[in-house]
Amino acid sequence: MLSIENLNVRFALRDADVMTAVESACLHIAAGRTVAVIGESGSGKSIMGLAVCGLLPNAAMVSGRIVFHDVSLLDLHADRMRDLRGRRIAFVPQSAGLSLNPTMTCGGQVAEIYAYRQGRNRHESARLTRDLLGRLSLSPSVVDTYPHLLSGGMRQRVLVAMGLAVTPDLLIADEPTKGIDAYRRQEVIDLFTRMRERSPDMAVLVITHDIRLAEKISDEVAVMYAGQVVEHTHAGRFFDQPLHPYSRALLQAMPERGLLPIPGVAPRPGVRPQGCVFHPRCPLSTARCGRLDPPINGCDDSLVRCWLYARA
Numbered sequence: 591m592l593s594i595e596n597l598n599v600r601f602a603l604r605d606a607d608v609m610t611a612v613e614s615a616c617l618h619i620a621a622g623r624t625v626a627v628i629g630e631s632g633s634g635k636s637i638m639g640l641a642v643c644g645l646l647p648n649a650a651m652v653s654g655r656i657v658f659h660d661v662s663l664l665d666l667h668a669d670r671m672r673d674l675r676g677r678r679i680a681f682v683p684q685s686a687g688l689s690l691n692p693t694m695t696c697g698g699q700v701a702e703i704y705a706y707r708q709g710r711n712r713h714e715s716a717r718l719t720r721d722l723l724g725r726l727s728l729s730p731s732v733v734d735t736y737p738h739l740l741s742g743g744m745r746q747r748v749l750v751a752m753g754l755a756v757t758p759d760l761l762i763a764d765e766p767t768k769g770i771d772a773y774r775r776q777e778v779i780d781l782f783t784r785m786r787e788r789s790p791d792m793a794v795l796v797i798t799h800d801i802r803l804a805e806k807i808s809d810e811v812a813v814m815y816a817g818q819v820v821e822h823t824h825a826g827r828f829f830d831q832p833l834h835p836y837s838r839a840l841l842q843a844m845p846e847r848g849l850l851p852i853p854g855v856a857p858r859p860g861v862r863p864q865g866c867v868f869h870p871r872c873p874l875s876t877a878r879c880g881r882l883d884p885p886i887n888g889c890d891d892s893l894v895r896c897w898l899y900a901r902a
């Protein structure tokens with residue numbers, strides 16, 4: 591359904607410096623799959639998601655290809671992209687608090703989508719809104735409630751409802767558990783589970799720091815480091831036997847897996863090490879890793895960007 595091929599996103603900084611937020615990233619998502627994109631802060635997860643939705647800031651310089659069904663998104667006119675985003679691709683932004691209209695009830699905001707996007711009348715829009723919020727386990731009272739009266743988790747669900755109201759083929763959710771406490775996290779997990787049951791063919795891209803959320807809801811995991819997708823694999827396989835040394839380090843840093851900090855620091859934005867982007871922190875790096883960019887290698891059903899898996 592979606593192919594991201596060699597995507598680069600750069601920003602021009604002052605003094606003619608350029609900072610690379612996403613670098614030759616590749617990712618493919620099939621219908622019906624939930625893919626979690628994980629990685630440390632600043633690794634380019636959100637920027638990649640925004641690129642797919644055509645929501646990058648104007649200053650961004652983008653190259654590569656993003657193909658959705660047969661449409662090349664980076665070549666689309668802004669009007670057509672907006673239309674696509676309203677009907678086929680839904681984006682659930684990171685800050686639920688800021689993204690809802692404070693002057694409208696939650697139900698009103700969902701109903702508006704049915705009315706404007708689908709041309710439903712007021713009565714139908716209201717009924718569809720109640721159904722949808724009900725299926726997402728939001729009580730009927732939420733319909734008439736203003737966003738600021740809800741918890742972060744509830745607001746997030748309203749935003750997801752707004753995304754689902756357009757019955758998209760692809761839903762992209764950026765940090766759905768951000769700012770949500772442990773107890774409410776379960777609600778987000780339930781929400782994704784319910785959403786899957788309701789729309790089994792929808793592809794879902796979940797951008798998250800929250801590796802445990804990824805484990806609970808995803809079919810596949812893509813790991814980003816310094817703007818690159820360094821591994822993309824089945825979730826079960828990833829949590830059993832991650833391939834990339836960075837993936838292994840990420841998992842070992844989880845409290846339940848040893849809380850081992852990843853040595854060193856991520857490269858500062860715009861200061862990219864030569865060769866493999868991870869080699870300065872990698873316990874397994876060799877001289878070659880510091881000189882040459884690793885190719886993307888297929889290993890069983892997985893893709894991994896690491897010299898360890900390169901065939902001679």
Ligand SMILES: Nc1ncnc2c1ncn2[C@@H]1O[C@H](COP(=O)(O)OP(=O)(O)OP(=O)(O)O)[C@@H](O)[C@H]1O
Nearest residue numbers: 601611630631632633634635636637638647799859
């Ligand atoms: N408008 C911009 N101008 C310049 N640099 C930007 C801009 N937006 C993002 N960046 C940079 O792009 C890089 C990738 O940012 P991005 O938001 O995609 O990271 P992320 O992986 O989503 O991190 P987080 O987990 O903190 O959300 C960062 O180094 C960020 O500083």
Ligand code: NI
Nearest residue numbers: 635636637764
């Ligand atoms: Ni982000």
